[in-house]
Amino acid sequence: MKLSKIIGAIDAEAVFFKDDCEIVHAYTGDLLSMVMKNAKSGSIWITVQNHLNIIAVAAMSGIKAIVLCEDMNFSNDVIEKAKEEGICLLKAKDDAYTVSGKIYTLGIR
Structure with missing residues (x-):
C-alpha cells in the first residue's frame, strides 16, 4: 500500500x-533490538522513540x-539524518496501539 x-x-x-513508497509490513515497538529482528524491508515502524x-x-x-506517536516531535538531528538516509518521518496524535x-485494518501486517 502506498504511504x-x-x-x-x-x-x-x-x-x-521522501516519496510515496510501497509499504508491505508494519512493526510496532520501542526496543531497538526487537525492531531489527522483526521489522521487514519495506516496513512502517510505529514507535515513541525519538533519537538518532x-x-x-x-x-x-x-x-x-x-511514525512517532502521542503527538511527540522529532528532534532536528533526527529529521536531518532521516533526510540523509531517505526515511520518511510521520507524526501521529494517537498512541501506538491506536x-x-x-x-x-488497512490489511498491512
Whole structure:
C-alpha cells in the first residue's frame, strides 16, 4: 500500500516525505533490538522513540517510514539524518496501539 494512503488513514502529519513508497509490513515497538529482528524491508515502524538510533535501525532494516506517536516531535538531528538516509518521518496524535490498529485494518501486517 502506498504511504500516502496510510498517512490519510492514520491522520498523520508528514514531517519528512521522501516519496510515496510501497509499504508491505508494519512493526510496532520501542526496543531497538526487537525492531531489527522483526521489522521487514519495506516496513512502517510505529514507535515513541525519538533519537538518532531510530534512523540507524530503520536504515539497517530497510524500514521506509517511522511514525512517532502521542503527538511527540522529532528532534532536528533526527529529521536531518532521516533526510540523509531517505526515511520518511510521520507524526501521529494517537498512541501506538491506536495507530497500529488503524494500520492493521488497512490489511498491512
